[in-house]
Amino acid sequence: MYLQHFGMRSMPFALTPNTEFFFGLxxxxxxxxxxxxxxxxxxxxxxxxxxxxxxxxxxxxxxxxxxxxxxxxxxxxxxxxxxxxxxxxxxxxxxxxxxxxxxxxxxxxxxxxxxxxxxxxxxxxxxxxxxxxxxxxxxxxxxxxxxxxxxxxxxxxxxxxxxxxxxxxxxxxxxxxxxxxxxxxxxxLRPLQGAEVGAYLRHRLAVSGYQGAPLFSVSMIKKLTKASRGIPRLINILAHKALLLSYGEGLAKVTNKQLRAAIADTEDASPLNSHRWLWTGALLLVSLAVVGYIKGVSW
The missing domain is CATH 3.40.50.300 (P-loop containing nucleotide triphosphate hydrolases)
Incomplete structure (x- = not known):
């Protein structure tokens, strides 16, 4: 998938509870x-x-x-x-x-x-x-x-x-x-707050082996916090999809386009605006990213 693209050893946002990724929030x-x-x-x-x-x-x-x-x-x-x-x-x-x-x-x-x-x-x-x-x-x-x-x-x-x-x-x-x-x-247990979401993302990426520049900007983290309502499982789902979409387009970090598409493609995410229908192509983009990986297509 996107591990080699971003220089990671393991999936940073898997849904299975893994104490290796536990972060002291x-x-x-x-x-x-x-x-x-x-x-x-x-x-x-x-x-x-x-x-x-x-x-x-x-x-x-x-x-x-x-x-x-x-x-x-x-x-x-x-x-x-x-x-x-x-x-x-x-x-x-x-x-x-x-x-x-x-x-x-x-x-x-x-x-x-x-x-x-x-x-x-x-x-x-x-x-x-x-x-x-x-x-x-x-x-x-x-x-x-x-x-x-x-x-x-x-x-x-x-x-x-x-x-x-x-x-x-x-x-x-x-x-x-x-x-x-x-x-x-x-x-x-309460949901995570904005600063905690940013620290949570950075921690999981570091544990997975990522060592590059920030993949999520401050504005992206704010949007991700709003869409996920600070729920770690939703944070993981949205971050994973955003990275997959970024990989599919050959990008070195997540942009507003990929994050909005990931949000639109996630059932329980809170939409950032009322025009959610504009981003219904998210699932197609995910599929294209996976096909590109399997076929070795250069994006």
């Missing part, structure tokens, strides 16, 4: 600090919410990488599970060998035994759930009951919920008041 650093402090207390639920694409999964993976050997973590990236499936998933994450026939009472007993064993080894057990807004109601209640397991000194398990704002709306319901009262720490 205020909202992400603050979220990690809240999580680390909360986990040291050893109590209750911890909740991190944010709009789609604000970096919750990346923070979750960063936390997993940074926790000391004191912690035993069970990570459930897909929480759309029934209570029974949730217990099985937790058991598997804790390394419990399950017999072929195991009813829910027996399974709960095995989990408690394993938690007590780890606690006796001075381990702290943390259950992390990504996309927690997708948890069925019964499974949310099952999670609350997990936190009832305790010794005289401390809880046997802590639960960290990562979710979209819909999670807050669900927990505000009367039926979840017991769970809501057990949330000891929470943090809401």
């Amino acid at each position: 205020p909202p992400h650093v603050e979220a990690l600090q809240v999580l680390q402090v909360a986990l040291q207390t050893g109590e209750g639920f911890i909740k991190v919410t944010g709009e789609v694409g604000t970096g919750k999964t990346l923070i979750c993976r960063k936390l997993l990488n940074e926790l000391s050997a004191q912690f035993v973590c069970a990570w459930l990236p897909n929480p759309y599970l029934t209570p029974a499936e949730l217990r099985v998933a937790v058991a598997e994450e804790l390394g419990i060998s399950l017999p072929q026939s195991c009813d829910q009472q027996h399974l709960t007993g095995l989990i408690q035994q394993r938690l007590l064993q780890l606690s006796a080894e001075d381990k702290q057990i943390v259950l992390l759930l990504d996309e927690a807004q997708a948890l069925p109601d019964d499974s949310l209640e099952a999670l609350r009951l997990f936190t009832n397991l305790e010794t005289e000194q401390r809880k046997l398990v802590q639960v960290v919920l990562f979710g979209q704002p819909e999670l807050d709306q669900r927990l505000a319901q009367k039926q979840f008041r017991q769970l809501r009262q057990r949330i000891t720490f929470s943090y809401q």
